[in-house]
Amino acid sequence: MLTGVVVLVSDQPARSAPLADALQGVAMCELVGFEVDWSTYANAVAVVTDVDLARPAAMQCLLGLRRQPWAEARPLLCITHRTSDKALRQAQVLGASACLPYYTEPHVVVTALLNLINPNEGALNATVRQCAERAGAVLTTLFSAAGTSGRVDLQAIDNCVDPMLLALSDGGLARWLNTIRAHDNATYQHSLVVAGLAAQFATHIGFPEAQRQRLVRAALVHDVGKARIPRALLLKRGSLEPEEAVIMRTHAVLGYEILKASSGSDPAMLDAVRHHHEMIDGSGYPDGISGDAISDVVRFLTICDIYAALTERRSYKPALSPTEAMVILQGMQGKIEPRFVQAFGKAVAQAA
Ligand SMILES: [Fe+2]
Ligand SMILES: [Fe+2]
Known part of the structure; x- marks a missing residue:
C-alpha cells in the first residue's frame, strides 16, 4: 500500500462506498x-x-484542484456518468488522466489507477503473472505425473527457475506472493509461495547464483510426495486423526522416492525433499x-515452508499475518535455527 491518500470525490457517498473500499488497497482512501x-x-x-x-x-x-501546485503531478481518474464524446472531452479539459465508465468494477478501477500512478507496474504485474502461471502449469503436470507414474520431469522444473528468479528480482516478493495468492489452486500455490520465499531468503543472505537456483528448485518440488497422498486427506477440513497424520507424514519419503526414480535430481534436492x-x-x-545432520539448505527450506503454511489460508484455518507467523517461528527455539529465523525475518520485512 502506498503512503499518502487517494481522494475520492463523490456526491453520493453510499453509491461510492464499494469503490472507496477497493481504493483502500492502493492507499488510504x-x-x-x-x-x-x-x-x-x-x-x-x-x-x-x-460524479457527473x-x-x-x-x-x-475540479478547477479548484487544478489550481493546486501539486495537482499536475497526480493522476486524476474520472468515473464518467455520461459516455458521450462531449462528456469525455469535458473530463480532459478538467485535467482527467483517464476516464472509465460508471459501470466499471471497483477492482478494475484499482488496477487502472495503479497503472496511472506507476506505468511500469502494469508491465511488471503481467511479467510476474505469466511466470507464475507457467510455473503453476509445470507443477500441475509434475504432481499429476508423480501421482500416476511415480516419476517426474525435472527438466521442466529447471526451465522455470531462472525466469522465476528474474520475475522475483524485478517484481519483488510482495508482488509474487499477491499474484500466487490470487490464484486459488492449492496444489501448486504452496510450492510457489515456498519457492518465492526461498529465493528472497537466498538473495538476502547472499547465496551464490548456483546455490540460489538449487534452493528454489528444491522448494518447487519439496512437497511432490503429496501427489501420492489420498486427496480426501489433503482436502480434509479440521485437524487430522493420529492415523491420518501418519499417512500425511509419509509424503516426505514418497517425494524422495519419486525424485530418486526421476532423472535430473541432485543430492541437495533429495536431502531437502526427504528432510x-x-x-x-x-x-x-x-x-x-x-543437529548438524540437518544441512543448511534443509534448514532454510524448513523455515520458508513453516512460514508459508502459517500465512496461507487453509480449509481448517485462517491465514496468519506475517507478524503473527514470525512470532511463531521465533518461538520454535530448539527446533529451527534461530540465526536463520532472524535473517529470514529481515529478508521478508525487506520485501514488504
Ligand atoms: Fe511437506
Ligand atoms: Fe510444504
Missing part, C-alpha cells in the same frame, strides 16, 4: 464532497471522481535426525 479544501491534500497520490462532471459544482471542484520436516532437536520426521 478519503471520500470527500464538492466542498473539499484541496490545499490540505498535498499528500494525495491520486484523485478519483465519481456536467454539474457546475463538480466543474468548480524438510526434520527439527534440530530430533523431533521431526521421517528420520528424526538432529
Whole structure:
C-alpha cells in the first residue's frame, strides 16, 4: 500500500462506498464532497471522481484542484456518468488522466489507477503473472505425473527457475506472493509461495547464483510426495486423526522416492525433499535426525515452508499475518535455527 491518500470525490457517498473500499488497497482512501479544501491534500497520490462532471459544482471542484501546485503531478481518474464524446472531452479539459465508465468494477478501477500512478507496474504485474502461471502449469503436470507414474520431469522444473528468479528480482516478493495468492489452486500455490520465499531468503543472505537456483528448485518440488497422498486427506477440513497424520507424514519419503526414480535430481534436492520436516532437536520426521545432520539448505527450506503454511489460508484455518507467523517461528527455539529465523525475518520485512 502506498503512503499518502487517494481522494475520492463523490456526491453520493453510499453509491461510492464499494469503490472507496477497493481504493483502500492502493492507499488510504478519503471520500470527500464538492466542498473539499484541496490545499490540505498535498499528500494525495491520486484523485478519483465519481460524479457527473456536467454539474457546475463538480466543474468548480475540479478547477479548484487544478489550481493546486501539486495537482499536475497526480493522476486524476474520472468515473464518467455520461459516455458521450462531449462528456469525455469535458473530463480532459478538467485535467482527467483517464476516464472509465460508471459501470466499471471497483477492482478494475484499482488496477487502472495503479497503472496511472506507476506505468511500469502494469508491465511488471503481467511479467510476474505469466511466470507464475507457467510455473503453476509445470507443477500441475509434475504432481499429476508423480501421482500416476511415480516419476517426474525435472527438466521442466529447471526451465522455470531462472525466469522465476528474474520475475522475483524485478517484481519483488510482495508482488509474487499477491499474484500466487490470487490464484486459488492449492496444489501448486504452496510450492510457489515456498519457492518465492526461498529465493528472497537466498538473495538476502547472499547465496551464490548456483546455490540460489538449487534452493528454489528444491522448494518447487519439496512437497511432490503429496501427489501420492489420498486427496480426501489433503482436502480434509479440521485437524487430522493420529492415523491420518501418519499417512500425511509419509509424503516426505514418497517425494524422495519419486525424485530418486526421476532423472535430473541432485543430492541437495533429495536431502531437502526427504528432510524438510526434520527439527534440530530430533523431533521431526521421517528420520528424526538432529543437529548438524540437518544441512543448511534443509534448514532454510524448513523455515520458508513453516512460514508459508502459517500465512496461507487453509480449509481448517485462517491465514496468519506475517507478524503473527514470525512470532511463531521465533518461538520454535530448539527446533529451527534461530540465526536463520532472524535473517529470514529481515529478508521478508525487506520485501514488504
Ligand atoms: Fe511437506
Ligand atoms: Fe510444504
